[in-house]
Amino acid sequence: MRLGEGIGDIAYLLTTTLAPGLRRQHEAALLAQYAETVRAQGVRGLSDDLMTRYRAHCCYTFEAMVVTLAIGGMMELDSNLELIRRTSIAVKDLDCFAALPLA
Numbered sequence: 001m002r003l004g005e006g007i008g009d010i011a012y013l014l015t016t017t018l019a020p021g022l023r024r025q026h027e028a029a030l031l032a033q034y035a036e037t038v039r040a041q042g043v044r045g046l047s048d049d050l051m052t053r054y055r056a057h058c059c060y061t062f063e064a065m066v067v068t069l070a071i072g073g074m075m076e077l078d079s080n081l082e083l084i085r086r087t088s089i090a091v092k093d094l095d096c097f098a099a100l101p102l103a
Contacts, residue, residue, distance in 0.1 A: 004057075005047075005053060005057070006034075006038065006043075007034070007047070007050060007053045007054050007057055008057040008060065010030075010031070010034050010054065010057075011054050011057035011058045011060070011061055012057070012060070012061045012064075014027060014030065014090075015058055015061045015062075015086055015087045015090040016061060016065075016083050016086060016087065018086075019086070020086060020089040020090070020093070023086075023090065024093065031050060031051065031054060034050075035050050052099050053099075054094075055094045055095070055096045055098075055099035056096065056099040056100050056101075058087070058090050058091055058094055058096040059091060059096045059097060059099075059100060061087045061090070062084070062087040062088055062090070062091045062096075065080060065083045065084045065087050066084060068080055068083075069081070069084065
């Protein structure tokens, strides 16, 4: 558990659970539905540039999978490697590192 933006959970969910082709096909619609749903529930302060925040959080999902591999023993190796593959494809597809606020 960690404190953060809800869009971080969405980034983690979409980049780890969906095969890259499926993620690409449904990503924009799912993000739009997420934004509509949380706004309808009265959530304030949702970033106007949700896609940029999503892209930035995708970097974390990639990093989390690599750290999991580095630590070892946290999940089956084949599963870990598949999640690294999925998240690295998302990072490349979305040019995620460009979304980070690096000075």
